[in-house]
Amino acid sequence: MSTVSRGFRGRRRPRAELPPGQYLVEDFPVLSAGPTPDIDLQDWELTITSETDQQRHWDWAAFRALPSETVTVDIHCVTHWSKLGTTWEGVSLDTLLDGVETSAGFALVTSYGGYSTNLPLEDLLDHKAWIAFGYDGQELEAEHGGPARLLVPHLYLWKSAKWVRGVRLLDQDEPGFWEGLGYHNYGDPWQEQRFWGD
Ligand SMILES: Nc1nc2c(c(=O)[nH]1)N[C@H]1C(S)=C(S)[C@@H](COP(=O)(O)O)O[C@H]1N2
Numbered sequence: 001m002s003t004v005s006r007g008f009r010g011r012r013r014p015r016a017e018l019p020p021g022q023y024l025v026e027d028f029p030v031l032s033a034g035p036t037p038d039i040d041l042q043d044w045e046l047t048i049t050s051e052t053d054q055q056r057h058w059d060w061a062a063f064r065a066l067p068s069e070t071v072t073v074d075i076h077c078v079t080h081w082s083k084l085g086t087t088w089e090g091v092s093l094d095t096l097l098d099g100v101e102t103s104a105g106f107a108l109v110t111s112y113g114g115y116s117t118n119l120p121l122e123d124l125l126d127h128k129a130w131i132a133f134g135y136d137g138q139e140l141e142a143e144h145g146g147p148a149r150l151l152v153p154h155l156y157l158w159k160s161a162k163w164v165r166g167v168r169l170l171d172q173d174e175p176g177f178w179e180g181l182g183y184h185n186y187g188d189p190w191q192e193q194r195f196w197g198d
């Protein structure tokens with residue numbers, strides 16, 4: 001397995017460390033809208049479905065055989081906590097989508113347990129998003145989304161779907177769980193896009 005470390009450049013600090021309205025935490029809060037699903041790795045599957053219904057599937061072994069990357073990033077929750085310099089291991093969406101033919105503009109990411117979240121497809125590309133299976137050198141704990149979760153650190157953390165199961169590429173944007181309940185459709189923490197209208 002080839003591992004590309006992106007942590008060696010050190011933390012980039014081009015702007016204020018904290019987006020507006022955020023405070024720093026040292027612990028790692030757990031925020032889940034429902035119970036932690038019980039996922040057997042034997043049954044785990046990740047599916048990418050294009051807008052023309054072409055599908056790619058990975059079982060756990062196939063997923064873990066993909067090249068992974070270690071990234072150190074800051075994360076920002078809409079409930080105002082931020083955590084700086086968190087280190088994750090995961091497979092980039094660039095790797096998962098490599099060779100997928102699509103003209104879709106959007107993605108809807110779905111989870112075991114029923115959660116979902118939407119974002120523009122371009123926000124999943126160019127090493128801005130990973131399906132993470134490791135956190136802080138350990139396997140990702142179930143309460144934080146293990147066996148694998150989406151990690152999209154440049155958007156509020158509700159976009160980082162835990163227990164990820166599928167990515168659907170869409171021509172038309174479709175709100176996910178929180179977006180359908182009034183959270184901002186895009187969710188840029190630096191623009192404080194917390195709710196519709198922000
Ligand atoms: N499947 C799923 N993913 C989810 C959630 C959820 O309820 N279910 N909550 C979201 C929200 S609102 C946040 S802030 C982060 C919290 O991640 P953490 O529990 O690892 O801190 O997960 C996001 N991903």
Ligand SMILES: [Mo]
Pocket residue numbers: 031077078079157158
């Ligand atoms: Mo959140």
